[in-house]
Amino acid sequence: xxxxxxxxxxxxxxxxxxxxxxxxxxxxxxxxxxxxxxxxxxxxxxxxxxxxxxxxxxxxxxxxxxxxxxxxxxxxxxxxxxxxxxxxxxxxxxxxxxxxxxxxxxxxxxxx
Amino acid sequence: xxxxxxxxxxxxxxxxxxxxxxxxxxxxxxxxxxxxxxxxxxxxxxxxxxxxxxxxxxxxxxxxxxxxxxxxxxxxxxxxxxxxxxxxxxxxxxxxxxxxxxxxxxxxxxxx
DNA sequence: ATCATTGTGCGACTTCTTTCGAACGACAGG
DNA sequence: CCTGTCGTTCGAAAGAAGTCGCACAATGAT
Numbered sequence: 001x002x003x004x005x006x007x008x009x010x011x012x013x014x015x016x017x018x019x020x021x022x023x024x025x026x027x028x029x030x031x032x033x034x035x036x037x038x039x040x041x042x043x044x045x046x047x048x049x050x051x052x053x054x055x056x057x058x059x060x061x062x063x064x065x066x067x068x069x070x071x072x073x074x075x076x077x078x079x080x081x082x083x084x085x086x087x088x089x090x091x092x093x094x095x096x097x098x099x100x101x102x103x104x105x106x107x108x109x110x111x112x
Numbered sequence: 113x114x115x116x117x118x119x120x121x122x123x124x125x126x127x128x129x130x131x132x133x134x135x136x137x138x139x140x141x142x143x144x145x146x147x148x149x150x151x152x153x154x155x156x157x158x159x160x161x162x163x164x165x166x167x168x169x170x171x172x173x174x175x176x177x178x179x180x181x182x183x184x185x186x187x188x189x190x191x192x193x194x195x196x197x198x199x200x201x202x203x204x205x206x207x208x209x210x211x212x213x214x215x216x217x218x219x220x221x222x223x224x
Numbered sequence: 225a226t227c228a229t230t231g232t233g234c235g236a237c238t239t240c241t242t243t244c245g246a247a248c249g250a251c252a253g254g
Numbered sequence: 255c256c257t258g259t260c261g262t263t264c265g266a267a268a269g270a271a272g273t274c275g276c277a278c279a280a281t282g283a284t
Contacts, residue, residue, distance in 0.1 A: 004231075004280080016212050017136050024133035025272085044230080051274050056232060058272090075230040075281040090212030092204050100128050100202030116250075116261075137242090156260080163244050168262060170242095187251045187260045 004072040006063060011085040014066030019090070022065040023097055028058050032067065035081045036098050043070075043077035116184040118175060123197040126178030131202070134177040135209055140170050144179065147193045148210050155182075155189035 023029050031046040038045075047055045059079060062068040069080050086094045135141050143158040150157075159167045171191060174180040181192050198206045 016209065016216060017138050017141060020132045020141075020209070021136035024129050024136050026129050027272095029129060029132075052231065053233085053275075054273055057274095060232090061271095072231085072280095077231065089216075090208060093208040093212055096202060096205040096208045097128065097132070100205055104128060104201075139242095164261065165245075165263080166243055169244095172262090173241095184250095184261085189261065 004077075006070045006072075008063060008069060008082075009066045011066075011082075011089055014085065014089050016090060016093075018065040019067060019086070019093070022062050022067050025058070028062055029097075029101060031058065031062065031079075032081065033098060033101060035068065035079060036083075036094075040078050040080040043079050046079060116189075118182045118184075120175060120181060120194075121178045123178075123194075123201055126197065126201050128202060128205075130177040131179060131198070131205070134174050134179050137170070140174055141209075141213060143170065143174065143191075144193065145210060145213060147180065147191060148195075148206075152190050152192040155191050158191060 023032060027047070027050075034046055035041055043055060043059055046059070059068065059070060059077070062079075063070050066082060066085065069082050071078050071080075081094070083094065135144060139159070139162075146158055147153055155167060155171055158171070171180065171182060171189070174191075175182050178194060178197065181194050183190050193206075195206065
C-alpha cells in the first residue's frame with residue numbers, strides 16, 4: 001500500500017552542526033566509515049549486533065542530518081553516503097573526518 | 113598560592129569524536145570561529161553575554177577535547193586554537209569545518 | 225494463505241548535556 | 255587592607271540523546 005518513503009534535507013539545508021553531531025557518535029561514525037568503504041550498503045550490515053530499533057534510530061539521525069541517503073528495497077533498507085552533496089556544501093569535510101579516523105583507528109579493531 | 117593550571121590532552125590523545133562533538137555545538141563553533149579569526153582571545157570576549165559558569169563549561173569542554181589551549185594571565189583567561197596540533201593530527205579538518213561554516217553562516221548575523 | 229524477516233513507531237528508562245545561580249578563591253588596583 | 259573583577263566549582267533543574275523491548279505493517283518466500 002504505502003511504500004516506505006524517507007525525507008532527506010535538500011543539499012542547501014544541510015547544516016554543519018548537525019553533520020558534526022551526527023559524526024560525533026562513535027557508532028554512527030563507524031557506520032559512515034563502512035559506507036565510505038563499501039558504497040551503498042544493506043542497513044543490517046551497518047550494525048549486525050544492534051537491536052533493530054537502535055539501528056533505525058541512528059540511520060534516521062544520519063539521514064535527517066543529511067549525511068546519508070536511504071531507500072527501501074523490498075523489505076530491506078539500502079543506505080548510501082551523500083558524498084557529492086556533502087562535498088559541494090562542505091568541501092573536504094567528509095574526507096578530513098574519514099582520513100583522520102582512519103589514521104587514528106584501525107578497521108581491524110574488534111571495537112572501534 | 114596555587115596558580116590556575118589546566119590539563120590539555122597530548123596531540124596524539126585528541127580523538128575525532130570528541131572534537132566533532134565539541135564543534136557540533138553552535139555556541140562553541142562560534143567561539144572557535146572567533147578564535148580562528150582573532151588568534152589568542154580573552155575568554156570573556158568569546159561570550160560577553162553568557163553567565164561565567166556557562167562560559168567556563170564550554171571552554172573547558174573545548175580544552176578537554178583538544179581544540180583549544182587555555183592559559184591564565186593574571187585573573188583573566190586567554191584562549192587559543194590548537195591549530196597546528198589539530199592540523200597534524202587531522203589534516204584539513206578544522207579548515208573544512210571553518211570554511212563550511214563561513215559559507216553557510218554570516219559573521220554579521222546577530223545570532224549565528 | 226501462511227509464515228518468517230525487515231523496518232518503523234511508540235513508550236519507558238537511563239544517561240549525558242546544557243544552563244545557570246551561589247559560594248569560593250585568586251588576582252590587580254587603590 | 256579592602257574592594258571589585260574574574261574564573262572555577264558545586265549543585266540543581268530542565269532538556270536532549272541513547273538504548274531497547276514490544277507491537278505492528280510491509281514484503282518476500284514457501
